Amino acid sequence: MAINWKSYNPGKFYDELISSPGYPRKAARILTKYLSSLSHEELKERKASIEHAIKSMGISFTVYSEAGNIDRQWPFDLIPRIIPEKEWIPTNEGLKQRQRALNCFIHDVYNDGKIFKDKVLPIELIKKSKNYRKECKGMKPVHEVWANICGTDLIRDADGKFYVLEDNLRVPSGVSYMLENRTVTKRVFPELFENYDIQPITDYPSQLFDTLAAISPIPKDYPEVVVLTPGIFNSAYFEHSFLAQQMGCELVQGSDLVVEDDHVFMKTIEGLAPVDVIYRRIDDQFLDPEVFYPDSALGVPGLMRAWLKGNVGLANAPGAGVADDKVIYTFVPKMIKYYLDEDAILPNVPSYLCIDKKQCQHVLKNLDKLVVKPANESGGYGMLIGPQSTKKERDEFARKIKANPREFMAQPLIALSTSPVLGENTIEPRHIDLRPFCLQAGSSYVTPGGLTRVAMVKGSYVVNSSQGGGSKDTWIVRE
Amino acid sequence: MLSSVAERVYWLGRYLERAENSARLLKIYSAMLFDLPRGSKLDWSTLIDISGSHERYKEHHTSYDEKAVVNFLLGDSKNRNSIFECLVLARENARTSREIIPSEIWEQVNALYYTVKESINPRLGRANRYTLLEEIMAKSQRIEGLFVSSMSHNEAYSFIELGRKLERADMTSRLVDVGSINLFPAFAEKTEHQIIEPYENIIWINVLRCLGGFQAYRQQVHNRVSGNLVVRFLLQDEEFPRAIGFCLSDLAQNLGKLPRNEDVKRAVGRVKRITHEVDVESLLEKGLLEFIDELQISIADIHDEISRIWFTPVNIQNAG
Numbered sequence: 001m002a003i004n005w006k007s008y009n010p011g012k013f014y015d016e017l018i019s020s021p022g023y024p025r026k027a028a029r030i031l032t033k034y035l036s037s038l039s040h041e042e043l044k045e046r047k048a049s050i051e052h053a054i055k056s057m058g059i060s061f062t063v064y065s066e067a068g069n070i071d072r073q074w075p076f077d078l079i080p081r082i083i084p085e086k087e088w089i090p091t092n093e094g095l096k097q098r099q100r101a102l103n104c105f106i107h108d109v110y111n112d113g114k115i116f117k118d119k120v121l122p123i124e125l126i127k128k129s130k131n132y133r134k135e136c137k138g139m140k141p142v143h144e145v146w147a148n149i150c151g152t153d154l155i156r157d158a159d160g161k162f163y164v165l166e167d168n169l170r171v172p173s174g175v176s177y178m179l180e181n182r183t184v185t186k187r188v189f190p191e192l193f194e195n196y197d198i199q200p201i202t203d204y205p206s207q208l209f210d211t212l213a214a215i216s217p218i219p220k221d222y223p224e225v226v227v228l229t230p231g232i233f234n235s236a237y238f239e240h241s242f243l244a245q246q247m248g249c250e251l252v253q254g255s256d257l258v259v260e261d262d263h264v265f266m267k268t269i270e271g272l273a274p275v276d277v278i279y280r281r282i283d284d285q286f287l288d289p290e291v292f293y294p295d296s297a298l299g300v301p302g303l304m305r306a307w308l309k310g311n312v313g314l315a316n317a318p319g320a321g322v323a324d325d326k327v328i329y330t331f332v333p334k335m336i337k338y339y340l341d342e343d344a345i346l347p348n349v350p351s352y353l354c355i356d357k358k359q360c361q362h363v364l365k366n367l368d369k370l371v372v373k374p375a376n377e378s379g380g381y382g383m384l385i386g387p388q389s390t391k392k393e394r395d396e397f398a399r400k401i402k403a404n405p406r407e408f409m410a411q412p413l414i415a416l417s418t419s420p421v422l423g424e425n426t427i428e429p430r431h432i433d434l435r436p437f438c439l440q441a442g443s444s445y446v447t448p449g450g451l452t453r454v455a456m457v458k459g460s461y462v463v464n465s466s467q468g469g470g471s472k473d474t475w476i477v478r479e
Numbered sequence: 480m481l482s483s484v485a486e487r488v489y490w491l492g493r494y495l496e497r498a499e500n501s502a503r504l505l506k507i508y509s510a511m512l513f514d515l516p517r518g519s520k521l522d523w524s525t526l527i528d529i530s531g532s533h534e535r536y537k538e539h540h541t542s543y544d545e546k547a548v549v550n551f552l553l554g555d556s557k558n559r560n561s562i563f564e565c566l567v568l569a570r571e572n573a574r575t576s577r578e579i580i581p582s583e584i585w586e587q588v589n590a591l592y593y594t595v596k597e598s599i600n601p602r603l604g605r606a607n608r609y610t611l612l613e614e615i616m617a618k619s620q621r622i623e624g625l626f627v628s629s630m631s632h633n634e635a636y637s638f639i640e641l642g643r644k645l646e647r648a649d650m651t652s653r654l655v656d657v658g659s660i661n662l663f664p665a666f667a668e669k670t671e672h673q674i675i676e677p678y679e680n681i682i683w684i685n686v687l688r689c690l691g692g693f694q695a696y697r698q699q700v701h702n703r704v705s706g707n708l709v710v711r712f713l714l715q716d717e718e719f720p721r722a723i724g725f726c727l728s729d730l731a732q733n734l735g736k737l738p739r740n741e742d743v744k745r746a747v748g749r750v751k752r753i754t755h756e757v758d759v760e761s762l763l764e765k766g767l768l769e770f771i772d773e774l775q776i777s778i779a780d781i782h783d784e785i786s787r788i789w790f791t792p793v794n795i796q797n798a799g
Contacts, residue, residue, distance in 0.1 A: 056589060056590055058586065241575065242578075245577050245579070250480075250578070252481060253483070256481050256483050266481060267481065268482060269737065269738060
């Protein structure tokens with residue numbers, strides 16, 4: 001049997017494709033009609049051909065715990081998510097605004113500290129931040145931009161409005177899957193691309209290259225840009241090599257680089273060759289064993305010296321993570337006002353800070369209703385989802401929060417929007433989020449759409465690929 | 480280009496070539512064994528000899544029956560030279576070199592890996608085995624073709640070709656070895672001389688077939704198949720792509736495109752001298768053992784020089 005949209009019911013959640021059972025949203029009409037026109041066999045065939053495409057293109061990610069079988073195929077759902085262009089335009093502006101303000105903030109943290117002097121944000125928060133790097137004090141990166149590449153997680157609540165859930169300013173990943181999802185969809189549903197006006201995303205790698213080239217310490221048309229990866233055991237290795245390939249850059253590991261006289265070189269078959277810009281995909285702490293973890297074999301001894309002297313560009317700059325803390329997050333709307341004198345276009349999800357006594361009381365009293373997040377974890381690790389938790393888990397979190405209030409914040413459980421996912425015989429609603437990728441150096445760029453991540457388990461809110469999430473192609477369409 | 484990348488694509492070339500050669504060898508060898516009389520000294524164990532993994536084999540097996548040998552060479556994870564293990568490594572090297580090799584090559588290497596992974600099983604019958612080997616060969620050739628026609632002939636390409644041609648020269652030297660020494664003593668003891676003759680030819684014909692060089696030999700040598708002519712053809716010919724002579728001039732050509740190549744060129748020159756100065760007739764009489772040893776060591780020297788000059792970071796730091 002083919003898809004019957006009348007039997008698809010997302011309930012109280014905002015659904016991306018339909019407004020109520022049997023009634024697709026305007027932008028989704030061609031898609032829903034097309035999908036219903038396919039027979040069960042045809043759908044099965046398309047699904048099989050997607051699996052084949054993903055396998056033959058070798059789109060994979062790595063899961064740490066699965067020893068022996070480290071390379072897993074990327075879980076992908078074939079029904080695209082559609083966002084009308086008119087909803088996207090303000091979102092796009094909001095994302096650029098947010099990244100600009102965050103970069104002003106990071107620069108301020110490591111230089112004048114005006115925002116603290118003006119008492120907009122308490123300096124104690126920074127002093128206790130795990131991602132504050134004292135080594136970066138006084139540094140002025142090119143364009144005064146620290147987070148050149150930013151992955152901002154957006155969600156839609158039941159009211160259909162976009163909210164910012166978190167800012168990823170360290171080494172955000174997922175953009176390669178966004179690009180590959182589009183490639184796969186084009187292979188499998190070429191018919192749809194004739195009838196829709198979909199914003200292309202294919203120029204991301206060249207936008208990324210231009211952004212990286214723009215932070216070269218010596219301005220050149222084609223500076224030597226390299227992608228620094230921790231290696232094939234990293235979960236995002238596929239992405240590192242994909243981006244290097246798409247940008248036409250060398251993919252290097254720490255052992256390929258060497259610092260001499262505070263300049264960075266790579267080891268080539270002709271000897272040492274100078275490097276201008278490093279797109280690093282390893283965490284701060286592993287970058288340079290002379291400064292950070294002394295036994296890190298992933299980094300390059302002397303790299304920080306070279307960067308601080310302005311001899312090499314590093315993206316994102318070390319220390320940029322200071323603004324990617326979930327407690328700092330709650331102050332972003334204030335930063336936008338303070339640095340840009342503008343009102344935030346994109347709202348935050350309402351949040352409670354455990355460092356504030358009153359708010360902390362509220363959190364502790366309502367643990368069964370709230371989502372508690374550690375300030376500095378990513379990938380969905382170390383969270384408490386109150387409504388789905390046990391008493392034992394809640395007691396444990398209460399203890400942790402009391403012991404270390406700076407490390408936690410809480411948010412109400414947002415009724416994440418849903419989008420249909422194709423199962424064995426049916427379509428079913430699954431919760432999703434959206435991670436657009438934002439670039440800033442001299443100018444700004446935001447991917448039209450981004451990576452839509454899907455919680456593949458029914459009712460689940462956890463969309464991270466490391467926790468069994470999947471993804472969808474995301475279309476920004478002109479109606 | 481990065482030293483580490485050069486090393487990876489060099490091994491990519493070697494492993495792909497090794498997998499294809501092994502498939503070729505298994506296919507032709509199976510066919511040839513059915514032509515030989517029972518009691519021939521040439522049996523399944525010879526295949527293990529050629530692949531150079533006797534020690535490994537003896538650790539896990541006591542007899543040399545067809546099934547055990549074929550499985551060992553085709554898909555055994557304990558044999559790092561098995562076709563499947565070569566493809567695992569080739570795929571890994573391709574996967575980690577995706578930023579420099581065209582994506583359709585990666586897709587084809589990946590597809591070849593899955594073809595073998597999904598077809599090998601210990602109960603694979605002769606007919607299916609034949610089909611699988613044919614498929615491995617065809618897909619390997621497609622990949623080689625893609626390298627030639629879709630990849631820029633840049634430094635990375637030269638390293639892939641170095642790996643490929645070195646592996647090929649090595650394989651051909653092993654086959655020359657098989658074609659000669661293993662057989663003669665066994666037959667001399669057991670059978671009349673006139674019976675040896677037809678079989679002697681069968682073996683050399685099959686060695687040529689294994690290398691896809693039977694026709695080329697016929698066209699270039701214009702003579703009936705005989706041991707010394709085949710050996711000379713395989714060692715010295717510069718037109719047939721699987722002859723050592725051809726591989727050496729191809730190596731020299733690719734070396735010419737790489738920096739700091741003097742020492743490696745010299746190593747290639749030494750192999751060329753060995754293959755050209757040899758007196759094939761007297762060699763066949765006293766046995767090839769020593770000569771093949773010398774040849775293989777000198778081929779291995781080329782690898783050592785390549786590795787020393789371009790892959791070893793210490794060397795590079797000195798140079799910088």
